[in-house]
Amino acid sequence: MLVTVHCFARVRELLGNIVQVELDDPATVADLRQRLSLCYPHCQDLFGRSAVAVNRRIASEDEPIPLEAEVALIPPVSGG
Amino acid sequence: MIQLTTEPIDIAAVTEAVRSPHAGAVCVFFGTVRDLTGEQSTAFLNYEAYAPMAEQQMAAIAEEIWQRWPVLGLRMIHRLGRLAVGEISVAVAVSCPHRAEAFAACQYGIDTLKERVAIWKQEIAPDGKAVWIHPETRQ
Numbered sequence: 001m002l003v004t005v006h007c008f009a010r011v012r013e014l015l016g017n018i019v020q021v022e023l024d025d026p027a028t029v030a031d032l033r034q035r036l037s038l039c040y041p042h043c044q045d046l047f048g049r050s051a052v053a054v055n056r057r058i059a060s061e062d063e064p065i066p067l068e069a070e071v072a073l074i075p076p077v078s079g080g
Numbered sequence: 081m082i083q084l085t086t087e088p089i090d091i092a093a094v095t096e097a098v099r100s101p102h103a104g105a106v107c108v109f110f111g112t113v114r115d116l117t118g119e120q121s122t123a124f125l126n127y128e129a130y131a132p133m134a135e136q137q138m139a140a141i142a143e144e145i146w147q148r149w150p151v152l153g154l155r156m157i158h159r160l161g162r163l164a165v166g167e168i169s170v171a172v173a174v175s176c177p178h179r180a181e182a183f184a185a186c187q188y189g190i191d192t193l194k195e196r197v198a199i200w201k202q203e204i205a206p207d208g209k210a211v212w213i214h215p216e217t218r219q
Binding site: 006008009010012013046049053056057072074075076077078079080 | 111127129130132134136169170193195196198200201202214215216
């Protein structure tokens, strides 16, 4: 399945507003991380420090990514 | 009750919005753009949000505050886009019957927002060098 990942802040600066990755169905957040690190090795450090949001909630590593889910990378936040 | 905006935050409007005849205390926090971080000088900041998620997170924090303290009025506003030094980036306003609970609720609101909500700042130095701020500790 094709997963669209929304990017913000430094991640967006490096990869653009969105990246699309192909994952086996079913896939978990951990699978997505692995694929992203393979495709974009220069961002590995930042990926490691980022959370993954699935449908606007922070997801755990073993959480499945549903088809058509809204997925985003959430690097450490700095609002306020 | 919660809002993301690109418009300047109106101090009087935020304060008035939480005032109540039942409230003996109105506690308001304004985060403002500082000119220096350590020795690094800042010309301006850019704020960016994952807006739908940030709004949902701010609403969840507001709900926690309503549950935990005897709140009469509550506003949480975060500004986005380009902000000059001295401008207000965030406002948390709380009214309660007494001051101790108003202070506690207001502090919880701003602390939790900073720790959790999907908003990021980019610092732009006078020489044009721009850096996204991603604190070391993972949320």
